[in-house]
Amino acid sequence: MRILGGVISAISEAAAQYNPEPPPPRTHYSNIEANESEEVRQFRRLFAQLAGDDMEVSATELMNILNKVVTRHPDLKTDGFGIDTCRSMVAVMDLSLFLTPSHQSDTTGKLGFEEFKYLWNNIKRWQAIYKQFDTDRSGTICSSELPGAFEAAGFHLNEHLYNMIIRRYSDESGNMDFDNFISCLVRLDAMFRAFKSLDKDGTGQIQVNIQEWLQLTMYS
Secondary structure, eight states: OHHHHHHHHHHHHHHTTOOOOOOOOOOOTTOOOTTOOHHHHHHHHHHHHHSOTTSSBOHHHHHHHHHHHHHTOTTSOOOOOOHHHHHHHHHHHHHHHHTSGGGGGGOOSSBOHHHHHHHHHHHHHHHHHHHHHOTTOSSSBOTTTHHHHHHHTTOOOOHHHHHHHHHHHSOTTSOBOHHHHHHHHHHHHHHHHHHHHHOTTOSSOOOOOHHHHHHHHHOO
16 A cells, blocks of 8 residues: 555646646547648548548557557667557556546547547657657667656656656666557556546545546556
8 A cells, every 4th residue: 555655646746747638539530520630631541541440449450550650660679569558558548538527438448539649649749759868779768768758748757656667667677668668658648637637626636436446447
């Protein structure tokens, strides 16, 4: 419980400094807005090529997409995105919807167009940050480079939480490769959004019952 309390305290301290976008609404692919920009229309065409017949992206489809992307970037050291990692990424996007009452019925275990666009845009931004803070061009981010990279992504964490992240997502030498970096940031982003959706009064503190706690921990 001491470790758990430390994690919640660390998230509470950092939550005030992180202002994520609200969870994207789940809209069907065919619901094209009249005022969509050309950039969004181009992304919609890309989504149509990548998604399955149901016009949603499953964990397996996400894994295939991400692994195709990283093969084009030999400067990014990675073991590839595994199915468990991608299931977790899809789950935390679903989790942020579940914790928003108006979207609780929208969780499907897959990514709709808006969710995928939100995730994809974040991954592109975080990829640029990863390259920027890989100062020794090793293809990984070492523990000394990590705080700067996370702060550039909008996460101001304390030393205790950094150490926990390094133990969870880095190798024995403290180096974090690209897929672990992305997986960690996707989870951080989702957990901060979940915290803020539960912190309705903006006090930096939340109370959860056992059912909410299990949903937070087991599905993500």
